[in-house]
Amino acid sequence: MTAWLEIKDLKASVDDKDILNGLNMTVNEGEVHAVMGPNGAGKSTLFNVLCGNPHYRVTGGEVLFKGKNLLDMSVDERAHEGVFLAFQLPVEIPGISMATFMKYALNAGRRAKGMKDFDAVGYMKHVKVRSKALGVTDEMLKRPVNVGFSGGEKKRMEMFQMAVLEPSLCMVDEMDSGLDVDALKVVADAINVMRAADRSFMLISHNRRFLESVGVDKVHVLVKGKVVKTGGRDLLEELTSFAAYQEAE
Amino acid sequence: MADVSKTVSAPLYSDGAESIRAEAGRTAVVVDRAPAAKCSVVVEKGASLLHYRFCGGTDAAVDAVVEEGGKYEVLTLQTAGGNVGMTVSLAGSGASCRSDAVYVLSGGEKGSFVSKVAHNADDTVSSQLIKGAVAGTAEETFEGTVLIPPGHKGIDGAQQHRALLLSPTATVMAVPRLEIYSDDVKCAHGSAVGDLDEYQLYYLQTRGIGEEEAKKVLVGAFLNEVTDGIFDETLKAEFAKRIEAALPF
Ligand SMILES: Nc1ncnc2c1ncn2[C@@H]1O[C@H](COP(=O)(O)OP(=O)(O)O)[C@@H](O)[C@H]1O
Numbered sequence: 001m002t003a004w005l006e007i008k009d010l011k012a013s014v015d016d017k018d019i020l021n022g023l024n025m026t027v028n029e030g031e032v033h034a035v036m037g038p039n040g041a042g043k044s045t046l047f048n049v050l051c052g053n054p055h056y057r058v059t060g061g062e063v064l065f066k067g068k069n070l071l072d073m074s075v076d077e078r079a080h081e082g083v084f085l086a087f088q089l090p091v092e093i094p095g096i097s098m099a100t101f102m103k104y105a106l107n108a109g110r111r112a113k114g115m116k117d118f119d120a121v122g123y124m125k126h127v128k129v130r131s132k133a134l135g136v137t138d139e140m141l142k143r144p145v146n147v148g149f150s151g152g153e154k155k156r157m158e159m160f161q162m163a164v165l166e167p168s169l170c171m172v173d174e175m176d177s178g179l180d181v182d183a184l185k186v187v188a189d190a191i192n193v194m195r196a197a198d199r200s201f202m203l204i205s206h207n208r209r210f211l212e213s214v215g216v217d218k219v220h221v222l223v224k225g226k227v228v229k230t231g232g233r234d235l236l237e238e239l240t241s242f243a244a245y246q247e248a249e
Numbered sequence: 250m251a252d253v254s255k256t257v258s259a260p261l262y263s264d265g266a267e268s269i270r271a272e273a274g275r276t277a278v279v280v281d282r283a284p285a286a287k288c289s290v291v292v293e294k295g296a297s298l299l300h301y302r303f304c305g306g307t308d309a310a311v312d313a314v315v316e317e318g319g320k321y322e323v324l325t326l327q328t329a330g331g332n333v334g335m336t337v338s339l340a341g342s343g344a345s346c347r348s349d350a351v352y353v354l355s356g357g358e359k360g361s362f363v364s365k366v367a368h369n370a371d372d373t374v375s376s377q378l379i380k381g382a383v384a385g386t387a388e389e390t391f392e393g394t395v396l397i398p399p400g401h402k403g404i405d406g407a408q409q410h411r412a413l414l415l416s417p418t419a420t421v422m423a424v425p426r427l428e429i430y431s432d433d434v435k436c437a438h439g440s441a442v443g444d445l446d447e448y449q450l451y452y453l454q455t456r457g458i459g460e461e462e463a464k465k466v467l468v469g470a471f472l473n474e475v476t477d478g479i480f481d482e483t484l485k486a487e488f489a490k491r492i493e494a495a496l497p498f
C-alpha cells in the first residue's frame with residue numbers, strides 16, 4: 001500500500017482563530033478511516049482545508065495527495081485530482097437541477113483530463129445506473145439542487161454525487177447524523193459499494209454502528225486541532241466518550 | 250402595427266413595433282428584437298397578449314392599456330445600457346398584468362428600468378419579478394411604482410426585485426414605490442441587492458467546476474427564475490443565449 005494522502009503538521013485558522021494546530025495523518029490507498037473527536041475539534045475544518053475552502057487560511061504544514069502538493073491547487077483542481085467532500089449541510093441552489101449540475105461537474109472533470117464532453121446518451125447512462133442504485137428518482141434529478149429536500153434526501157444526493165464523480169478520496173462529513181435506520185443504510189451501502197483498491201475514505205462520525213457497518217481500517221481522534229490518538233477498529237470500542245480526551249489536553 | 254388580429258399561439262416577430270393591439274377575445278404572442286423608443290399597447294376586452302422584448306443600448310418604453318378581463322404579460326430583457334420602461338394601466342375590471350424583466354449590465358454601462366403599474370379598476374391583478382446582474386462599473390436604476398388610486402376594491406399587486414452585484418464597483422439603485430390609496434388591497438413587495446453566495450460558489454468548485462464557469466452557472470440559475478416559464482422552447486433558448494452573451498465571464 002502506498003500513501004495516498006499525507007498531512008504533515010497542518011495548521012489553519014479562520015478569522016485569526018487557530019483551529020488546526022499541527023495535524024498529522026496518513027491515509028493509504030484503498031483504506032477507510034474514521035475521524036472522531038468532540039464537537040469543535042476541527043474535523044469539518046480539516047475536510048474543508050483539504051478541499052481548499054477559501055474561508056480557511058493555511059498557516060503551516062504540508063499536504064501531499066498522490067505525491068502532489070494539494071495546498072497549491074485551486075478548489076476545482078483538487079476535485080479533478082479526485083478529492084471529494086460530502087457536506088454535512090449541503091447548500092441549496094435554486095434555478096439549477098441536480099441533473100444539469102452533475103453534467104457541468106462531470107464535463108469539467110473530463111475536460112481537465114483532456115477528454116471530450118459526454119454526449120447526451122453517454123451522460124444519461126452514467127447517471128441512470130447510479131441514480132437507480134441509490135434510489136434517486138428522476139423527479140429528484142429534475143428538482144433544483146437540494147431545494148426542498150429533507151435532511152435524509154440531501155445526504156442521499158451527496159452520496160449520489162460521489163457515485164457520479166467517482167473520486168479517489170471521499171471525505172464524508174457526518175452523513176449519519178439525524179438519519180433513520182433506512183437512510184443510514186443507504187449511506188453505508190453507497191460507501192461499501194464504492195470501496196475500491198484505488199479509492200480511500202475519511203468518515204467523520206460519532207456513530208459506532210455506522211462505522212462498524214462500513215468496516216473502518218483506522219480510527220483517528222481529533223482534539224483541539226490535533227490528532228491525539230490513532231488506532232485500529234478496536235479503538236471504536238474505547239471511544240464511548242470524548243470527554244476524557246478533552247480533559248487530557 | 251403588429252398584426253395580431255388573428256389568434257396566434259406561435260410567436261410573431263415584430264421588430265420595432267410602435268403599436269400593438271390584441272383584439273377582443275384573441276390571444277397573441279409578439280416578440281420584438283429591436284424595440285422602438287416608444288410602443289403603445291392595447292389589450293382589448295378578454296384578450297391575452299404575451300409580449301417579449303430584447304432591449305439593449307437604446308431607450309425603449311411601453312405604454313399599455315389593458316381593458317376588462319384582458320391579460321398582458323410582458324417580459325423584458327435588457328442586456329446593455331439605455332432607459333427601458335413601461336407604464337401599464339389596468340383599465341377594466343378583472344384586467345391583469347405580469348411585467349417581468351431581466352437586466353444584465355457590464356463594463357461601464359448605465360441603464361434603468363422604470364415601471365409604473367396603475368390599478369385603475371376593481372379586481373385587477375399585477376405581478377412583477379425583476380432580476381438583474383451587474384458587473385464592472387455598470388450602474389442600474391430600478392424604479393418600480395405600483396399605484397392604486399382611491400375607490401377600488403379587490404386589488405392584488407406583487408412586486409419583487411433581486412439583483413446580484415458581480416463586482417465591488419457595480420451599483421444597483423432600487424426604488425420600489427407602492428402608492429396605495431384604497432383599502433381592499435393585497436400588496437406584497439420586496440427588493441434585495443447582494444453578492445454571489447460564496448458558499449454556493451465553493452460547493453460548485455468542490456465538484457470540479459472552475460470559478461468562472463461556476464459563476465456563470467450561478468448567475469444563470471438566479472436569472473432563470475424569470476425566464477423559466479416561457480412556453481416556447483426556442484424563445485426560452487434565445488433568452489438564455491442572450492443572457493449568457495451579456496455576462497462578463
Ligand atoms: N467558517 C467558520 N467561521 C468561523 N469559525 C469556524 C468556521 N468553521 C469552524 N469554525 C470554528 O472552528 C472550530 C472547529 O470547528 P469544526 O471544524 O466545525 O469542528 P468539528 O467539525 O470537529 O465539530 C469551532 O470552534 C468553530 O466554531
Ligand SMILES: [Mg+2]
Pocket residue numbers: 043044045088
Ligand atoms: Mg463538524
